Amino acid sequence: MSEEIEPVEAFRLRAREWIKANLGPMQRWDMSQHCESDEEELEAVARDRMLQRKLYDGGFAGICFPKEYGGQGLTPDHNRAFSEELSGHEYPSRFSVPTFSPCASVLLEFGTPEQKAAHLPAILKGEEVWVQLLSEPGGGSDVAGITTRATRDGDHWVLNGSKVWTSRAWWADWGLILTRTNWDVPKHRGMTVFILPLQQPGVEISRIERLNGESESCEEFFTDVRIPDSDRVGEVDAGWTIGTRWMYHERLGHNSPYVTTPVGSKGQKSHEPSVVEIARKAGRLDDPAALELIGEHRALGIVTHELQRRIGDAAASGKGNKDLSSVDRVFRGLASVRRATIAFDLAGSDASVWDENCENPTDAVGMQFLMRQVSCIGGGTTEISRNVIAERVLAMPREPSGDKGVPFRDVPKGPNRSR
Amino acid sequence: MRHVLTPDQELFQDTTARFLADRAPLSRLRKLRDDPAGYEPDYWRDGGELGWCMPLVGEDEGGGSVSGRGIVDLSLLAYEFGRHAAPGPLVDCNVVAAALSGQPGEMQQNALGEVLTGKAIAASCLGAAPWQELGKAGVTIRKDGSQLVISGSVRPVESASQASWLLVTGASDGGRTQVLVPASATGLEVRPLKSIDVTRRFGQVTFADVHVPESAIVGTFAEAEAQIAQQIRHAAVILTAESVGAMDSAFDMTVDWAFERYTFGRALASYQALKHRFADMKSWLEASHAISDAAADAVADASDTADEVCSAAKSYVGQQGVELAQDCVQLHGGIGVTYEHDLHFYLRRVTLDRLLYGTPAEHRRMIGSMQIKQDVMA
Incomplete structure (x- = not known):
């Protein structure tokens, strides 16, 4: 950082010019990750790769990544300025999360110089899309209870087991995977992280259809997949050290300085109908009960935003408890559930039963209602976050656990889990 | 904070x-x-x-x-x-x-x-609130030559019996009017009311054709809407900040209780069912701090979104403040409903604060109207 860094405002002006000259307006593909068909999704992926390459060629890819790995070597303030200027423009949305954060962020922090040289520039050029292989069919919240095993075989490792809830694995290129490498020590001390190409023999990827018809998430089965030791990230059995940072980067998500994503929306309308539109279609705009629900929906949105800001400020000032982010997580989950319910209530029967030939259907509201608990499940359930708040923020006694200090081999596991 | x-x-x-x-x-x-x-x-x-x-x-x-x-x-x-x-x-x-x-x-x-x-006390008689239709206002103010005539009745008015000055809001032809009335005015009657809050006093103020000179007006006749909106914003900030203080006290004393109270050989704080309730309360509390502070900042900055943020604060803290205080009572058990315990002071405080200057429902409807207006303009 000793060399002269371009001032943020000068950088901003340069970015503004470049974006205006090189990027088109924001498209439907940028606003929602959902595509109507696999063909459309692959088309969107190809376009994202091209856009990422464009950023790279323009000197704007990986703003906070070091120059030696193809990044710009600038600060989070530069990234924020670029993200603000990007508002309302097309951008490679499928690269943000999880490729840049947590995957590339973890590689940057823990990878060998060879691993970084091999992958970071490729990611910045749009050549590699990454996924994180963390959750397993046998358990979601207890991340350190994984049973996917990597067994040493000379200068290779042999991988067996399965991972689940991996978005986009069916077309992605590389994965960051947490495995069990030692069963004779307590659970946190026997894990190791590897990287591996996803599209290879021994990796079977199946799509999981969600109840709303989307099949974005995948489950991967690994059968005797050979990983060279040079693709190990960090020390053997020290995977949890990486894992905690990995989950930190995961929680940061789009707020990570390593992710460039448009801030704000500068008058861009989301493709999803607002609750006012929903109420209008249902003919309820002059209904005081509907008016109250619209107000509650908006108020919860404002409170959610202000809470996030308060907790962010506390973290930045170093005054707040670092586990306060769990407060934000619980609040957002519950507020989102309530908002989905309000939208559903406002829509009336058309959200549940509709004529597919009608204009502007509100069926998306019905599907969102069916899927509403996702906001309290994904990224760690609200129940786990409540434990964190009670135990680490309010200092209440910890829940009893059956795995503390016990070799992982001897930890009680359900009847369907491997040993 | x-x-x-x-x-x-x-x-x-x-x-x-x-x-x-x-x-x-x-x-x-x-x-x-x-x-x-x-x-x-x-x-x-x-x-x-x-x-x-x-x-x-x-x-x-x-x-x-x-x-x-x-x-x-x-x-x-x-x-x-x-x-x-x-x-x-x-x-x-x-x-x-x-x-x-x-x-x-x-x-x-x-x-x-x-x-x-602090020499004199003032009370606000919001006889024609923004969330009320003009025709349904409790107080009217009309012109009669060079005088203004106030009629009707309004409650609850805080410290009405103690107030020397009353800022009266009433409905006039074409808009709302505010006038300043001395408590001694002829035809003005204050009747003390009972309330659930033991620390504050409320009354009903009745205006039997009270005549005041035109010079008593605050602002412009039938054009007080903007100044009333500012008064509602001020009240929303004060009331939500006050509620957050009461919530903090109630929550802190309930957390202490959870550590001190043992049942079946364990502290209450060790039961997951209760820990999760504390976690939820903590999230309401942090959110209430956040939105209350945001409302104060929005008013200080004269932000375009101040109305919306203040109404969001008043509706959210109004609702969740009471929920939190009642949960604190529940977690205390029987002692929580005794006069001897301190908890009820905070329960009373948030319950009254919820009501004054617009209920959660009234503020939500105001936000709803703003949203529809914005949607029409977009």
Whole structure:
């Protein structure tokens, strides 16, 4: 950082010019990750790769990544300025999360110089899309209870087991995977992280259809997949050290300085109908009960935003408890559930039963209602976050656990889990 | 509360906290429950000297704030009022002082001077609130030659029996009007009301064709909407900050209780079912701090979104403050519903704060109307 860094405002002006000259307006593909068909999704992926390459060629890819790995070597303030200027423009949305954060962020922090040289520039050029292989069919919240095993075989490792809830694995290129490498020590001390190409023999990827018809998430089965030791990230059995940072980067998500994503929306309308539109279609705009629900929906949105800001400020000032982010997580989950319910209530029967030939259907509201608990499940359930708040923020006694200090081999596991 | 305060703000807040702990401890408030004012003589006057009613008024008129952002300083003061369940008409005196600030009339300036120093108490009679249809207002104000005639009735009005000055809002032809009325006006009658809050006093004010000169007007006849909106914003900030203070006190004492109380050989704090309820309460509490502070900042900055943020604060804290206090009662068990315990002071406080200057439902409908207006313009 000793060399002269371009001032943020000068950088901003340069970015503004470049974006205006090189990027088109924001498209439907940028606003929602959902595509109507696999063909459309692959088309969107190809376009994202091209856009990422464009950023790279323009000197704007990986703003906070070091120059030696193809990044710009600038600060989070530069990234924020670029993200603000990007508002309302097309951008490679499928690269943000999880490729840049947590995957590339973890590689940057823990990878060998060879691993970084091999992958970071490729990611910045749009050549590699990454996924994180963390959750397993046998358990979601207890991340350190994984049973996917990597067994040493000379200068290779042999991988067996399965991972689940991996978005986009069916077309992605590389994965960051947490495995069990030692069963004779307590659970946190026997894990190791590897990287591996996803599209290879021994990796079977199946799509999981969600109840709303989307099949974005995948489950991967690994059968005797050979990983060279040079693709190990960090020390053997020290995977949890990486894992905690990995989950930190995961929680940061789009707020990570390593992710460039448009801030704000500068008058861009989301493709999803607002609750006012929903109420209008249902003919309820002059209904005081509907008016109250619209107000509650908006108020919860404002409170959610202000809470996030308060907790962010506390973290930045170093005054707040670092586990306060769990407060934000619980609040957002519950507020989102309530908002989905309000939208559903406002829509009336058309959200549940509709004529597919009608204009502007509100069926998306019905599907969102069916899927509403996702906001309290994904990224760690609200129940786990409540434990964190009670135990680490309010200092209440910890829940009893059956795995503390016990070799992982001897930890009680359900009847369907491997040993 | 805020994570960053200026040294002056810290001192202001600290002085208030010490004054309230000394002059209005719960042990004393408990005994004053049948007292007409709810506080000891000189309490309000001494508070006035500490600048309790000054933050929203400029120094040129005798007011002043420690940080230059009066509404933010006032929110710190209100927070301490909530934490101590302190008595006194903090909301109305400040709302009326701000409304009188800059008004040219002699009576208005005299009233302002008295309210600022704590010498006199002012009450706001919101007889035609923004969330009410004009035709359904409880109070009307019409012109009669060079006089204004006030008719109707309004309740609840805080400290109505103690107030020397009343800022009356009524419906007029084509809009809302505000006038300043001395409590001694002919035809004005105040009837004390009973309330669930033992620390505060309320009354019903009836206007039997009360005549006042045109010079009593505050603002312009039938065009008071903008100033009323500002008064609602001020009240929303004060009331939500106060509620957050009361929520903090109730929550803290309930967390302590959970550690101290043992049942079946375990502390309450060790039961997951209860831990999860505490976690939810903590999230409501943090969210209430966040939105209450955001409302104060939005008003201080005269932000375009101030109306929306204040109504979001008033509706969210109004609803969740009461839920939190009732959960605290539940977690205390039987002791939580005794007069002997301190918890009820905070429950009463948030329950009344929820109601004053618009209920959660009324504020949600106002936000709903703003949303529809914005949608039509987009």
